[in-house]
Amino acid sequence: MHIPDGFLDPKTILLCYGISAGWISVALKRTKGRLGEKMVPMMGVMGAFIFAAQMFNFPIAGGTSGHLLGSFLAALLLGVWEGSTVMAAVVIIQCLVFQDGGLLSLGANLLNIAILGTISGLWIVKLSPLRNQRKRIFLSACGTGAWLSVVIPAAACAGELSLSGVAPWKTTLIAMTGIHALIGAVEAIITILIIVIIDKIRPDLLRISATTP
């Protein structure tokens, strides 16, 4: 969830901007190191892909619909650093073009979505690489990872809000993680279905990214 301006106080804003700027500059360097001159075109179209993937609507109970968030999928398919780079670009465009998330809270939104969203789920998949496991174990690892990639940023968002003194710590944490546990379940189902189809058509794409450290 994107935090608008007005909710965070200056110390939280500075803290989040500091962490995000540091992480993303490292991520840019690592991505550039791996992809070289191919980085700009490849990461550029991948960012646009995440954007387009968020356009697909999934019907959920009672007339509401949800969409993929994609942090985990980006990390799984492209790698942690590449995923962070792509998600950072997505969050920045959402802020500057769509007013989704504030200008001063951009640091916090980057921290939650582009950083925590990409690193929080991937370690489980690293523990169960595709190469030497049964497919079902790999897929359930992916589902858990996708679920975590939604719930942990939500908890971080609650933390940032209560650090700013606008919301009580306990209720916010329970409410945010509670709501996002459900959103995360949807994310997990969609992500698994996506991975299954990629594995059917171009398993090489999955194998390269899911098994490299």
Add this chain to the structure above:
Amino acid sequence: MQHSYLDKYSNLNSPIHRADPRLKILIALFFVLSILLTSSGNLLEFAFYGVIIASLVIVSRVPPLFILKRSLMIIPFIVLISLFLLFDRTGLSAEYSGGFLFRGIVIKSYLAILVLTLLSSTTPFPSILQGLQRLKISKVFILLLSFMYRYIYILVDEAMRLTRGKRSREFGAGKWRQIKSTAPLIGILFIRTYERGEMVYSAMCSRGFDGTIRTLNTIRLRMAETMVGLALITIIVLVKLITNSHAL
């Protein structure tokens, strides 16, 4: 196809549209910061900021209704936060009531989103990027953003085509079947995007791409604009000083 909603009014012609993007970004940041630093009870100061934003909107010739509509983006978040503030207040300062804090936050975030909407609907995204680049944001990252922005339209088109095909194939299917048939489309879109990325890269290579992208530099800071910008910042500072001395 239909994605004119992206930044619909950013190509109008007004003094604000013509201004240097660097200047606009810096002023927007300064403005949002001073809105944020207002104490929650200072309604007079909020009113002044509202007047400044309204007059900027009029000068920019962007339809006010459009800006109002875009600013409704923050409503879900406000509802969420209001639930927290109105029902449980352990650990918050005791001198303010939950309703008071809530009012302050709502006004602040609303004014801030108006400023942000005004910035994005008076500045085309490529010029925002040019401005950011001149403000010393990493060049590779700026290139990546501009590349991505260009491809959003193409891939959203592709996504819409896939969705239309799916809808015509499974008219009236149940929820679970719809989910099961929509998710693979994202997988297919990923594969197509990956292949497209490879093709774009080799097309660029065959045209002599060597890792650097050269662009024409069209932005320059005019004296008059700088003066207007400084005047605006002075007005904001004055509002802050005057309303706060009034409150004392």
